Amino acid sequence: MKTISVxxxxxxxxxxxxxxxxxxxxxxxxxLKAHHESSPPLEKFILNFEGYExxxxxxxxxxxxxxxxxxxxxxxxxxxxxxxxxxIEDDMEDLELSILNARERSKLLAKGIDLRKxxxxxxxx
Amino acid sequence: xxxxxxAENLIQQxxxxxxxxxxxxxxxxxxxxxxxxxxxxxxxxxxxxxxxSRLYNYLAxxxxxxxxxxxxxxYYHHIKYGTMKNFKKLRNNIEYSDFKKLRxxxxxxxxxxxxxxxxxxxxxxxxxxxxxxxVDLEKLIISYKSENDFVDHLFYSSVISLPDQFRCILTYxxxxxxxxxxxxxxxxxPKIISLAKRDDKLYM
Numbered sequence: 001m002k003t004i005s006v007x008x009x010x011x012x013x014x015x016x017x018x019x020x021x022x023x024x025x026x027x028x029x030x031x032l033k034a035h036h037e038s039s040p041p042l043e044k045f046i047l048n049f050e051g052y053e054x055x056x057x058x059x060x061x062x063x064x065x066x067x068x069x070x071x072x073x074x075x076x077x078x079x080x081x082x083x084x085x086x087x088i089e090d091d092m093e094d095l096e097l098s099i100l101n102a103r104e105r106s107k108l109l110a111k112g113i114d115l116r117k118x119x120x121x122x123x124x125x
Numbered sequence: 126x127x128x129x130x131x132a133e134n135l136i137q138q139x140x141x142x143x144x145x146x147x148x149x150x151x152x153x154x155x156x157x158x159x160x161x162x163x164x165x166x167x168x169x170x171x172x173x174x175x176x177x178s179r180l181y182n183y184l185a186x187x188x189x190x191x192x193x194x195x196x197x198x199x200y201y202h203h204i205k206y207g208t209m210k211n212f213k214k215l216r217n218n219i220e221y222s223d224f225k226k227l228r229x230x231x232x233x234x235x236x237x238x239x240x241x242x243x244x245x246x247x248x249x250x251x252x253x254x255x256x257x258x259x260v261d262l263e264k265l266i267i268s269y270k271s272e273n274d275f276v277d278h279l280f281y282s283s284v285i286s287l288p289d290q291f292r293c294i295l296t297y298x299x300x301x302x303x304x305x306x307x308x309x310x311x312x313x314x315p316k317i318i319s320l321a322k323r324d325d326k327l328y329m
Contacts, residue, residue: 014182016175018164056178058164058171065165090247097240101162104237107215118214119163119207 002045003085004031007052015055021062028067032081050086060095065102075099127302127310128328129321132180132295135311135329142293143328144309146189148284149253150296151199151276154192157181158248160204160241161211173297176313180295181252191291192253195279200248204241208234258283274300284308 007013009027010020028047035042049055068078075096087095108115130142149157156170157177163170184190205224212227212234213219219227227234249255260282269278277300284294285306292308294301301310302317309328310317321327 014179016178018171018175054178054182056164056175057159057162058174058178061159061162061165065162090251093240093243093247097160097244098162100237100240101160102165104211104215105162105165108211111214113214115163116167118210119161119167 001043002031003048004045005051006047006049013051013053015049015052015059017056018058018062021059021066024059024063025066028063028082029070035081044082046083046085048085049091052087055087055091055094057094057098060098061102064095065098068099069102069106073099074103126305126324126326127294127308128326129302129317130293130309130311130329131318131327132176132311132313136180136183138329140329141187142184142309142311144188144293145290146191147184147293147295147309147311148191148193148256148280148291149196150280150294150298150301151196151203152297153177153295154196154200154248154253155203156297158200158244160244161207173313180313185252190253191256192249193256193258193280193283195276195283197249197255199276201245204245208238208241256283258286260286277301281306 004027006015006024010023012020015021031045035045064078068074071078073081078099084092084095105115108118134140135142156173159170159174164174165171181190209219209221209224209227213221228238229235260279265279265282268282269275277298281294281301281304284292285308293311294308295311297312297314299314299317299320302320310321312318318327
């Protein structure tokens with residue numbers, strides 16, 4: 001089974017920025033395409049987070065949040081397509097929340113809501 | 126008046142805070158925890174979320190990280206208000222008064238509420254210890270001025286009631302620059318840093 005080291009792929013143990021999140025998103029899309037197009041079908045791949053130090057919600061939103069909106073996947077559906085290993089429990093929960101948030105935001109956008117204005121009154125601290 | 130610490134400089138120069146501990150304001154927790162995924166598109170949150178993640182992880186190795194109960198309450202209210210506001214937009218005929226009913230009976234609401242509250246709890250279980258301050262409540266009310274935010278006043282009073290080695294606040298809120306007592310104000314806010322330079326109050 002193919003294993004991708006996220007730390008090696010992105011060249012950093014600090015998984016923080018939007019740019020790195022997008023880079024991971026693009027890699028996942030590439031892998032999914034390869035799996036979908038191969039004959040016979042390949043086994044599911046593994047995203048291995050071993051060696052990371054910390055991860056931000058920006059990174060999660062731009063990688064997994066965006067992935068699940070693009071594919072219209074729930075968390076459960078995403079897990080049918082690849083494995084995630086060596087992410088601590090708290091960060092796994094943050095990953096799942098990033099997907100819930102992304103799907104909710106997508107629904108708000110589909111209703112024509114300007115998210116900056118919408119959240120402006122919520123962010124008032 | 127506070128002495129200001131430029132958070133970017135602190136990390137770049139690998140310096141430590143002049144205090145043993147620091148306290149976080151609501152905006153810091155909100156930008157760091159990003160309960161609604163705003164860092165996906167909002168400029169300020171996208172900018173601050175990774176910076177605060179890096180800052181927190183750097184500081185946690187050297188200093189104690191605290192918060193107070195009024196900040197926790199304000200953050201809880203932020204999550205509750207934002208969650209309900211989203212549902213009002215997505216569903217028909219939802220009112221803020223439906224909160225308790227939705228929490229009990231609506232699976233979709235329950236799931237996302239539950240995840241946000243789990244993250245809320247983790248913030249105070251694992252990152253920012255809730256500090257039991259013993260601020261003089263009578264003095265607190267007497268000293269409160271209506272032009273200030275009451276939660277800010279309570280939070281500031283709690284921190285100022287502590288010994289010097291605890292008097293450091295991490296915030297993006299410019300209002301804290303106007304408080305009279307001596308403490309350290311750790312920030313990424315360029316406006317605060319600029320004011321501190323002007324007033325010769327920039328510590329780092």
